Amino acid sequence: xxxxxxxxxxxxxxxxxxxxxxxxxxxxxxxxxxxxxxxxxxxxxxxxxxxxxxxxxxxxxxxxxxxxxxxxxxxxxxxxxxxxxxxxxxxxxxxxxxxxxxxxxxxxxxxxxxxxxxxxxxxxxxxxxxxxxxxxxxxxxxxxxxxxxxxxxxxxxxxxxxxxxxxxxxxxxxxxxxxxxxxxxxxxxxxxxxxxxxxxxxxxxxxxxxxxxxxxxxxxx
Numbered sequence: 429x430x431x432x433x434x435x436x437x438x439x440x441x442x443x444x445x446x447x448x449x450x451x452x453x454x455x456x457x458x459x460x461x462x463x464x465x466x467x468x469x470x471x472x473x474x475x476x477x478x479x480x481x482x483x484x485x486x487x488x489x490x491x492x493x494x495x496x497x498x499x500x501x502x503x504x505x506x507x508x509x510x511x512x513x514x515x516x517x518x519x520x521x522x523x524x525x526x527x528x529x530x531x532x533x534x535x536x537x538x539x540x541x542x543x544x545x546x547x548x549x550x551x552x553x554x555x556x557x558x559x560x561x562x563x564x565x566x567x568x569x570x571x572x573x574x575x576x577x578x579x580x581x582x583x584x585x586x587x588x589x590x591x592x593x594x595x596x597x598x599x600x601x602x603x604x605x606x607x608x609x610x611x612x613x614x615x616x617x618x619x620x621x622x623x624x625x626x627x628x629x630x631x632x633x634x635x636x637x638x639x640x641x642x643x644x645x646x647x648x649x
Contacts, residue, residue: 470488470607471486471488471489471607472546473544473546473548473614473615473616474486474546474547474548475488475489476489476492476598476600476612476614477495477542477546477548477550477553477598477614477616478548479491479492479600479602480492480494480495480553480554480555480598480600481493481494481495481553481554482552482553482554483552483553484549489602489606490602490603490604490606492600492601492602493601493602493603494554494556494601495553495554495555495556495598495599495600495601496555496556496557496598496599496601497555497556497557497558497594497596497597497598497599497618497620498557498596498597498598498599498613499596499597500557500558500594500595500596501594501595501596502592502593502594503593503594503595503619504593505590505591505592505593505624506590506591506593506621507588507589507590507591507629508536508588508589508591508621508648509586509587509588509631509644509647509648510534510536510569510586510587510588510589510644511534511584511585511586511633511642511644512530512531512532512533512534512569512570512571512572512584512585512586512587512630513530513531513532513533513572513584513585514532514584515582515583515584515641515642516528516529516530516575516577516582516583516584517577517582517637517641518577518578518579518580518581518582518637519580519581519582519637519638522579523579524579525576525577525578525579526576526577527574527575527576527577528574528575528576528577528583529572529573529574529575530572530573530574530575530583530584530585530632531570531571531572531573531585532570532572532585533568533569533570534568534569534587535566535567535568535569536566536567536568536569536587536589536591536623537565537566537623538565538566538620538621538622538623539620539621540553540555540618540619540620540621541618541619542616542617542618543595543616543617543618543619544616544617546616550618555598555618555620557596557599558594558596558620558622565622565623566623567589567623567624567625567626569587569589569628571585571587571630572585573585573630573632575632577634580636580637581634581635581636581637582634582635582636582637582639582641583632583633583634583635583641584632584633584641584642585630585631585632585633586630586631586632586633586644586647587628587629587630588628588629588630588631588647589623589624589627589628590623590624590627590628590629591621591622591623591624592621592622592624593619593620593621594619594620594622595617595618595619595620596617596618597613597614597615597616597617597618598613598614598616598618599611599612599613600612600613600614631647633646633647
């Protein structure tokens, strides 16, 4: 075989391999139509997320076997506070403090948020990987105390669970080829918060009567 022809064949093979690798690992939905040799993009991140387990499905892609957090970046931990039990009030106009029992039980679970506005309801979609492969994805917090509430005040017991924060793209695996490939990656990123068991801080949130006793914006800012 002439050397020039051999070189042309090697270049063509390298170009085809490069195109396939980009399609397989690209964050953008990009595929090659083998019948025309042209790049096509008939679906987007919304379709990828919706095809994940737990999602509503997509009319452009089959149901994915699994979705996994990849290209993970570890963020600073986040401590998220939740209400334990019901608020107790001393708001009836009395002038004396009242002693009450505060607290209760609450389960804190792993949460996932989508870092883009693409019209996807991420709640209920199952995305594995990240901390969920080595840590529990939920923890139950239980505690109660006795507390004295001054007149004109209300109080509720709160628990702040420290959580691992991770951001990454989502790898979507299919049982059959979709636009030429078994694996696609989302361009949009998600952030997962995974509770750290036994790393909990407790506090009494006291506020003025007439306000929302469950408003924890001062904690979760």
